[in-house]
Every structure is written in structure tokens, then in C-alpha cells.
Amino acid sequence: xxxxTSRLAVSCYVVVSIWMFPAVGQTVSETSSPAAxxxxxxxxxxxxxxxxxxxxxxxxxxxQLKSVLTxxxxxxxxxxxxxxxxxxxxxxxxxMLRLNPDSPAFTSFDTRATFLEEALLFHxxxxxxxxxxxxxxxxxxxxxxxxxxxxxHAICEEPNEAVAERFGEDLRKGLTPQCxxxxxxxxxxxxxxxxxxxxxxxxxxx
Numbered sequence: 001x002x003x004x005t006s007r008l009a010v011s012c013y014v015v016v017s018i019w020m021f022p023a024v025g026q027t028v029s030e031t032s033s034p035a036a037x038x039x040x041x042x043x044x045x046x047x048x049x050x051x052x053x054x055x056x057x058x059x060x061x062x063x064q065l066k067s068v069l070t071x072x073x074x075x076x077x078x079x080x081x082x083x084x085x086x087x088x089x090x091x092x093x094x095x096m097l098r099l100n101p102d103s104p105a106f107t108s109f110d111t112r113a114t115f116l117e118e119a120l121l122f123h124x125x126x127x128x129x130x131x132x133x134x135x136x137x138x139x140x141x142x143x144x145x146x147x148x149x150x151x152x153h154a155i156c157e158e159p160n161e162a163v164a165e166r167f168g169e170d171l172r173k174g175l176t177p178q179c180x181x182x183x184x185x186x187x188x189x190x191x192x193x194x195x196x197x198x199x200x201x202x203x204x205x206x
Contacts, residue, residue, distance in 0.1 A: 041070045044079040052086050053118075061121040068147050072171055076155045081113040087127045090117045102134045105146040107153045114150045148172050155179065 047065065049058035061084055069082075085093065094101040104117035119127040120143045128139060135142050148171040152164030156179035163180060170177035 041074050042066055044077075045069065045074060046079070046081045048081060048083045050083055050085040050089065050115075052089065053084060057122060058084065061118065064121050065116070065147075068143060072148065072151055073155075073176065077151065079112060080154060081111070083113055083115045084118055084121070085115055087117055087119045087124045090119075090127075102130070104131055104142070105150050107150045109154075109157050112154075114154060116146060116150075120146055144172060152177075156181075 045066075047062045049062070062082075065082060065084070074080075090104070091101040094103070094106075097106075099106055104120050105115065107114040117127075118124065119131060120139065123139075131142060132139065135145070137145060145168070148168035149165055150168075151171060152158060152167030156164070156167060158164045158167065158179065167177045167179070
């Protein structure tokens with residue numbers, strides 16, 4: 001996946017600044033009845049959809065993302081923001097940030113946010129085929145890979161892709177991996193280029 005960290009921006013929601021794109025001035029509140037354990041696991045996590053997302057699809061995709069996140073130790077993460085971005089916007093944004101457009105996720109340490117491409121959660125015939133060919137995985141497996149890998153970056157504030165992936169692999173195995181160094185010891189850009197602004201849509205689902 002992609003990681004971009006910097007003084008200004010994001011991590012596997014890359015170090016992307018969040019002030020560039022216009023937001024849709026709409027707030028969503030949703031009542032839900034999750035189990036106590038799930039509610040506890042998701043406490044401190046904020047979910048948003050980038051500009052252009054339809055409200056109904058935003059809610060549906062975020063529920064799917066939440067179901068994946070609850071399999072992992074979110075208590076080690078602390079407050080974090082998860083932003084979904086439409087597939088039609090993903091490549092232009094990735095190229096603007098000098099990231100690999102074939103990577104469907106990136107994280108920002110400084111803004112404590114992870115960005116995920118819509119195609120990970122909602123079938124897009126052309127983009128789904130591209131991602132499955134590139135990563136040689138089914139979309140459910142790629143979603144698990146993206147989330148666990150980005151958690152490797154986010155939980156440990158780890159800029160190294162290989163180290164983050166080892167951490168993510170252990171998470172997928174049900175293990176409790178340890179960070180190799182204390183959080184925040186080292187922050188640097190690993191995806192190339194300086195970050196620019198990416199403002200999440202204000203569509204929010206609690």
C-alpha cells in the first residue's frame with residue numbers, strides 16, 4: 001500500500017493535508033445497535049466519505065469497513081479518521097500526491113487518518129479488475145490486506161513499508177505484533193514528494 005508522512009500531511013491515508021478539496025456541507029448521523037464489544041473497539045474512530053460520495057453508499061461502505069476493523073486491536077491505535085474516496089477520484093489524487101495509483105490505501109501520521117479507495121468496498125467493474133490483477137487477490141482479501149497493512153503504519157507510526165506489512169501480516173494471522181521502535185521516533189516521507197491537501201467530505205457516520 002502507500003504511505004506518505006510529513007510535517008504537514010497524512011499516513012496510509014498518506015501524509016496528505018486535508019484542506020484542498022471542497023467538502024459537501026452535509027452531516028450524517030446514524031443510530032446503530034452494535035454489540036458492546038464492537039462499540040468499544042470502534043470508540044475513537046471517525047468515519048468520513050470524500051466529496052461526491054452518495055449518502056446511502058457512504059453509510060453502507062462504512063458499515064463494511066467497521067466490520068473489518070473490529071477484527072483488529074484498535075485500542076492500540078487511539079483516535080483515528082478513516083476516509084473513503086471515490087474510485088474516479090483516486091488516481092488523480094494519487095498522482096497529485098506522487099503516489100502509486102495502483103495502491104488503494106494510504107495513511108497520514110500527522111493528521112491521524114487513513115484513506116481507502118471506494119473499490120475496496122463497492123464493486124467497480126473496471127477498477128475491481130485492475131486491482132485484482134495487480135494484487136492477485138480477491139477484493140475481500142485485498143480489503144483485509146489494505147486495512148491490516150495501514151494499521152501497521154498507523155499503530156506504530158511506522159514509515160517502512162516492509163515493516164508495516166510484517167506487522168499487518170501478523171494481525172491477519174490473529175497475532176499481537178509489537179512495534180519495532182517507540183511511536184514517533186522517526187517520521188519521513190516514503191511515498192515520494194511533498195504532501196498536498198486532501199479535504200475529506202463532511203459526510204460522517206458514527
